[in-house]
Amino acid sequence: MAKIFIVEDNPTIIKTVTTELNKWKYTTITVHDWDHVDTEIAQASPDIILFDITLPTFDGFYWINAVRKVCQSPIIVISAADIDSNIMHAIAAGADDYIMKPFSTAVLLAKIQALLRRNQQAPSNEKMIWDNNQLNQLTNELTTPAGIVQLTPTEEAMLAILINHLNHTVAKEQLLEWLWQGGKFLNENTLNVNISRLRSKLAIVNLKDSLRTERGIGYRLVTNHEK
Template sequence: MAKIFIVEDNPQIIAAVTHELTKWQHTVVTVQDWQSVTKEITAAQPDLVLFDITLPSFDGFYWIQDLRRQSQVPIIVISAADIDSNVMHAVAAGADDYLMKPFSMTVLLAKVQALLRRNRQDSPSTQLDWDDNHFNTLTNEVHNPNGQAQLTPTEGALLQVLLSHHNQTVSKATLLEWLWQGGKYLNENTLNVNISRLRAKLAPLGLDRAIRTERGVGYRLVIANE
């Protein structure tokens, strides 16, 4: 099973989540030093991180951004803070999904399992190609003659969906449903942020125009000279 790192300072929540995760044979690790959160996460090498936003030292947004400088581990933000503004902030910082307190353990487990499955990529084909570009679905790396880009799990999932519909427009509703299982707290603005992040990652490879916006409909991955 998976190793899950919990960045949370509420003992009751830690105990409840730990109890539920260990029932499914997941290993749980928690923060020991609030001044060294990123260091502890990278040392533990977890398969997924659960992040609260309000923390004893720096807030969760700070630590997510700091962690993203050196790791693409899947991140789920769990917070009681205002949902609309903080979803956008969390996604922009590098989170992959969001859950609002109070939450159901069933929903938490569903999100954890979905993100773990997505990150491990059960597909037998680990490389998807288009033009001179190559995408590894296991490592979420894109490379071509111009270089290499490391994507987050959500960015990789987005690219994989667009590649599977190469030169076809994929609606925003379809992308949201596939990526976040129709999570009602995630809207088109959240998707737009992820698309922007993906475009920014692809730009140094000369793929800044590879993802075309079909206004009012969705997005389409196009060939180089279209």
């Protein structure tokens, strides 16, 4: 079964979450050394990472940034920091979703299962092409004439959807439906920040202008002749 790495220092929350996840036969792993969280996660190679924001030594923002350099597993932020800027900061750093404390374990489980289903689905095509660019759906790598960029699972999933609808606008509601079960437990800002993060990755390989925002509607990936 899937491995869930829990980055949390509250024993009560750890016990609650591990008990619920173990019921569903998920393997749970917790932090042993708060000075080397990124190393422990890289060695564990989990399927999902649950991250608190307020932690010993360094905060969750620091560790999410560090983890994204060594691991591309989906990250769900679990935090009492209910300020929108904190949530968006976590998403911008590399998180894929979030849930606020106090939280329902049923909602957390639904989020975990949604991300697992999305990431375990076998892609119809291992490699997707648009113009001279190639997206590898198995490695989450985008190869372009300007270089190679590593995407997170959510960034890869968004780009794959946009490639499948090349030169056509994909509504925000459709993206939420395909990526996060209709966004039932999400603020639309989560989608916007994930799109912004994808656009930043595209900018690294000179493709920022390929991703268009259709204000109030959605997003469109365009080919060179449409620019």
